[in-house]
Amino acid sequence: ACTNSDSSNNSSSSSSNSNGESSSSSENGSGEDKVTIEFWHAMSGSGQESIDEIVKGFNESQDKYQVNAEFQGSYEESLTKLRGVGGTKDAPAITQVFEVGTKYMIDSGYIEPMQSFIDKDNYDLSQLEENILNYYRVDGKLYSMPFNSSTPVMIYNKDAFKEAGLDPEKAPETFSEVIDAAAKLKTDEMYGFSMLTYGWFFEQLVATQGGLYVNEDNGRSGDATEALFNGPEGLNVFRFLDTMNKAGTFGNFGTNWDDIRSAFATGKVAMYMDSSAGVAGAINNAPFEVGVAYIPHADEVQRNGVVIGGASLWMSKGIAEEEQEAAWEFMKYLTTHEVQAKWHLDTGYFAINPKAYDEEIVKEKWAEYPQYKVTVDQLQDTIPGLATQGALISVFPESRQQIVTALEELYQGKDPQEVLDKAAEGTNRAMEIANKTKE
Amino acid sequence: MKKVELINVSKSYDKQVNVISSINVTIEPGEFFVLVGPSGCGKSTMLRMIAGLEEITEGTLKIGDRVANDLPASRRDLSMVFQNYALYPHLTVQQNITFGLDVKRMKKEEQRAKAKEVAEMLGLTEYLGRKPRELSGGQRQRVALARAIVGETPICLMDEPLSNLDAKLRAHMRSEIRRLQRKLGITMIYVTHDQVEAMTMGDRIMILHEGKIQQVGKPIDIYNYPANPFVATFIGSPPMNLAPATFDKKTNELNVANQIKVSVQTDDLELGEGQNITVGVRPEHLQPVTSNDDIKEQFEVEVTNVEILGNETVFSFQMGESEWMAKWSGQWHIEIGDQLPVKLSYDSFSIFDSASGQLMKKAVDHGHYASQSGVSP
Amino acid sequence: MKKVELINVSKSYDKQVNVISSINVTIEPGEFFVLVGPSGCGKSTMLRMIAGLEEITEGTLKIGDRVANDLPASRRDLSMVFQNYALYPHLTVQQNITFGLDVKRMKKEEQRAKAKEVAEMLGLTEYLGRKPRELSGGQRQRVALARAIVGETPICLMDEPLSNLDAKLRAHMRSEIRRLQRKLGITMIYVTHDQVEAMTMGDRIMILHEGKIQQVGKPIDIYNYPANPFVATFIGSPPMNLAPATFDKKTNELNVANQIKVSVQTDDLELGEGQNITVGVRPEHLQPVTSNDDIKEQFEVEVTNVEILGNETVFSFQMGESEWMAKWSGQWHIEIGDQLPVKLSYDSFSIFDSASGQLMKKAVDHGHYASQSGVSP
Amino acid sequence: MTSWKRFWKRSIDGRTAILYLLPSVILFSVFVFYPMFRTIYLSFFLTDQAGNAAINVGFENYEYLMGSSEFRNSMKATVLFVLYTVPIGIILALFFALLANEKLKGIGFFRTMYSSTMGISVAASSVIWLFMFNPSIGMFNRLLGVFNLPQIQWLLDPEWALLSVSISTIWMNIGFSFLILLGGLQNIDEHLYESAKIDGAGYFYRLRRITLPMLSPTLFFIITISLINAFQTFGQIDILTKGGPSQSTNLIVYSIYREAFINYQFGTASAQAVILFIIILIVTILQFKLGERKVHYQ
Amino acid sequence: MRTSLPQKIWLYFLLIVTSAFVFFPVAYAFMISFMTGPEIIQGKFFPESFNFDNYIKVFSRLPLLNYLLNSFIVSLSVMVGQLVVCSLAAYAFVFFKFKGRDFIFFLFISTMMIPWEATMIPNVFTIRKLDWFNTYQGLTLPFFALAFGTFLLRQHFLTIPKELHEASQIAGLSRFKFFWKVVLPISKTSLVTLGAYGFLTTWNMYLWPLLITTNQSVRTVQIGLKQLQSQEIATEWGVVMAGVIVVIIPTLLLLFIGQKQLQKGLSQGALK
């Protein structure tokens, strides 16, 4: 990371109705004819640093538009705020919304689908990563611009593998292989396998088996009404976890990203599932050699691959046209391979423009961290389909919570089918209410 | 200069009814009015009602010519020394004193000058910068006094303002308060337990007992002609000696407590045979017998207790069922158990009707007259 | 029965040094020790040091035979009436009284019985269930007194315990306290401003002035032979009259305030010509002239103020630069401006050295003796 | 007419009081009562995604909650949480306040230490506690390791999670309770202690007979406030456990938050809020009815 | 009053041990703020070296001084606002007698029972209607009225001896003057407590400032702290803790100053 206090200072300046310090706004105010737009994001830490630099780069690259990137809290928080201004002219031109909010945003009526500008501008979409676009494409229309995208991966402790007599270069691929490896890796100090208690990973393990999450083609051909994740694929996943848990080779490190990462870094667990964005951190913090692998799949099925996670950028409706222009220009800038290369390196998120991987700096980095490549390969190996496209439901956050509860109960020794059914039931009710109140 | 008038005023607390009952009294403008009575008789309560701190349960209070029952305390324009001082703990002595002046929009300098003046009068000059908790009890009381004086309000209420001062200072304060009150024409209502204060400061005294007025009048009149035995024993220290007596018409003698007989010399009194009466004699009227005294007027007592107060000697003896005291001027070498002859004349008797408590016969005025050439009886 | 001994005790506060300085005094077991002095002289401070509430800046305090400087208050086993009562506002009168008993693990019933007994003695029976704020000032003071009495501790400290009571009740309390103290053999240290209390209650009095001991002794001795002019004016009310005087060796006369001359009858006094002395006469020794009095011993004064106290009359006149007062027994019809002959004898003079304040000549004992047959001078 | 005049005169107090209360009343109306009524209103509806009332369902939301095991579980957890945190927190704070009320050199430093937890936001302190509870690197498990005791899954074991959250909550609240109680202690008139010492009362006797009764207004206050706050605990749950594991720490307010901000179910969220409000109201009324009687005011 | 030596030792022992316990988490955060990533993950207590890298990062990443200033302005305004509004209300509840007083008081108290989370959304809309987004008044005004504060001050006002009120009435003080010259100065301890409370809670507020600010002009430090953490990407805890420490320091200072004030208000002493 490098210092970028200037950029954040810049971006802090002018805003529609602030009464803040005028010292820097006068400096920015020099471009009266500039169209100024706001870009709301939920990236903190190093992500924000990178965004600030990118925005700075955009603002300097031309003199017609001025983008102000503003942190608005977590995804939930910024979405809550958006609800306050959505559809009005106070709304920001660009908002970053997490992947599970996609359906909500489409239904909200606050947004201008990206497709209208793509069509108007004849923008070539094919330069972007197909597997990412798929997620945000509904009925053939791209609604939002993918931005920070990640997938799950399995990270493992190569040293521990060696000690256990396993091949550190060949990670287990199927559920039963993982179960076996975990049993071998288990010591007094160390669990074999772990997974963050987080619905996203469950979705991935279902999808990679080709299983759907909800009906109506995973919600893509209509409003979903029934959860399907308690079908055989879901049960497979729960059984997989249950087996290890009962065998004592599964470590439960809760719902907190940092807890499971520190468990891995301190050698409390040998294999765990993480986001592709967390790979860099895992490598840096661990005092041993770290391996990255594809996520495991059920033995009896073929691997389908992963569903994209992360967030995308949405353009507001109801704001001035030139502001939409500006937003579109900014998004185009974002998707250039230079910018994407930088983004990928700064954050570990995928480059949505695969050309970025050909950039020299990326190659250098990959040479240093060959593990990065695994994440990209896994994405590109993904077989497009309804399952890997990801489910589209408006009550996704709630459903994820149901899964978390189900997992927690599973770890307490409850029956896999029972807890899954309960989660499905909760999801069904939520969907029912959502559908009822939609009109 | 304002009149204070209480018309049929009564007061009850939750836990005690008729702490004050049907008080009727008018305190004249510029009068120094002293209020005395036993502990708990309602003196403070009365002051507090006049001040507006206590609701008047019944009756009318007039200040000036205005009905003041509902007038808030802050608009009655009076000052008060509280029995428990009520100093502001967070303010210095100076600030405590000038507290009320501030309200009157007096200039700061003037306030300071005033405070200084009053402080000097009360010997508080060194303590102006202190907080109340750093003062002695008497000093605190003086601050309370200063606070009341400094405002020069037309009405001033003082609730035992000198109780914690030494005799010397108290004598000084007595005359200062009196002087100020006269100078400014303040209407003063003054509660005290001190006999000297009561006798010397007031234009009039009111004696209160269980919330009821016993007597109102000039101090000396009350001393000489107490309206009832209660007043008689309350004013004067040691108190007036009382004893039941019967009148023997044949011998024209009073039989006091079946112990001594005193011949009645005049006929100004209508006494029935066997009527129950109570006689009272002030201790100073029980005088030592000098050689040339009438034998008839004396009787002998056995001393049960002696107290030498320096300039006077008080001794007790038994009179029927009650203990009587005699006060002789000077220091007397009297021992407990001594048999002493004591002189007593009918003139000095106050006689009360035992049933009603009414005064039937006043003691004859014992005033002495001093002349240049000598002293007449 | 415990001794209390102060050895070279001094006390300074942050804002005032030597509030008490180098006090040396031993209070005997079972003694009734009275402490008097002007307001702010350090009486309360001294009590509080003995009680252990105030740190002793310097010197040693012994209780019994034990050095008690560092003994916590709660282990000194004494009781105290605070000048400001310090009642527990959240407890009823009964609970306030029994608070200390409870500490001593006395049985509840016994406590109740005790409380009832004391309450009766102090006239508080009706108020046992009340909170302090529902009491009158005098009632509160009695609660404070009750609390101190009920524990029957070997040492008892009382800081003006009767100041808010009326004369009658006060007289009663005086004798009750004295009786109790005698009965239980309590070592009592008693602060008062009341002359009568000081004179009648104490076995010994100590007069304090600006933190220093002025005199310690029997009440009557202090009254008759005050060690210095301060004591002379402090004890006795009205105070002793003082005036500067010079001695004329030729005529053997004292020239008092250049106004009157009094012939010196004895030679017990070494007076140099022109030596600065101060003479003192008690007001009661300035007597009315009777027809058969020696002309030489009388002089005439112009009355500047008169106060009739009921059983005595006090008037003032000018003596040189100071105001003198005379106290005559009985009620006198004296007006301001009257010229009065006053009798004065050399015997009644106290003479002090003006420079050192030392008493040089005591007043001759004026004790009277009463006998069955009459009264001798 | 005159009686009206009299009334006018007598009611002067009330009329002036309104002036003093006005700022509060206005602000409360706008920022508390209005939203509250809106909440009550919403609790009778199913809401759409934007949070607007969509379908009036009467008491259905309430009925659903009453029948929902999840909600019952929330209630149970909340009550347990209140029982864990309030008494211990107050007793500890009182203990510290008593210690810090001694007149000793450098006591100001200790007072600051005790009150320091008040200076740290719930978010920051939760993060610190998260660290300490961490099963692999946390202080607590290391300590247990040092004494060869079995490791505890502080936040992951449903048996322990609520306790762990309670411990951290007690810590977070202690500074505040401490400060309030210390203030109360300092307002007690020194004379009362003097008087009690003379009577020979030892430390604990004074504590029981003087300090606690005289502190009762403050204690009453802090108990009321702590109860209310405990019922409304949210921040630390969000960071430490997110309501898990197995809903064991899903306190009502967290559940409300999740319903409203994550699931966008304002109807049920509002219904929960209303129920919570009623519960706290009842507890507080009880507290006022039972507690204030024992409180001694001057 | 006075404490003997063994007592003192015992007291100091208790003070040191308990306050160390209370302060431990803060000390721990302080230590972490000097650690590097791996050091933290390995769960050490003492850093290898006390270097200020993390602090430098904090200051370079965020306009922290700006945030601190905003926090100060906002916290101070809320503090003053609360003191004014609450003390006025509490005064009315204690020193005025009027019909329905208890009811209104309880109504006030009841506002404490409404979970803040339940009222937040409507309040955001209210602020938007008032066009107070990104303004100081939007950040502060909703918090001026505080049932808690009113309650706290009421409890304290109730302990003010009624003699003082009486003496002031006699002196002719108006209601307001009495409030201003007697009630407030005497209640210093509670005012300081409430002031500290108001300041610190505002200082520590996160969600509300976040919801009603959309840019950095009036944002406060807690949002800054949040910006240091990240979700999916590994958080640099050292930097976060450095931020926490930077943000705690002013509040600890404030507490220390408040203590001094509290100490001064110590036992006012009796009236008599």
Ligand SMILES: Nc1ncnc2c1ncn2[C@@H]1O[C@H](COP(=O)(O)OP(=O)(O)OP(=O)(O)O)[C@@H](O)[C@H]1O
């Ligand atoms: N806390 C304190 N700080 C500073 N000076 C004090 C303090 N307490 C008392 N003093 C001073 O010490 C002196 C003696 O006080 P003390 O209370 O002992 O007087 P006292 O003899 O009891 O007087 P009084 O008869 O008026 O009660 C006084 O001048 C008083 O102002």
Ligand SMILES: Nc1ncnc2c1ncn2[C@@H]1O[C@H](COP(=O)(O)OP(=O)(O)OP(=O)(O)O)[C@@H](O)[C@H]1O
């Ligand atoms: N708040 C109250 N509630 C109930 N009774 C009270 C209250 N205040 C005073 N009393 C009672 O009213 C009576 C009169 O009280 P008050 O204070 O007027 O007496 P006082 O004449 O001033 O006595 P003291 O000379 O002892 O001060 C007392 O018996 C007292 O107990």
Ligand SMILES: [Mg+2]
């Ligand atoms: Mg009284």
Ligand SMILES: [Mg+2]
């Ligand atoms: Mg004193």
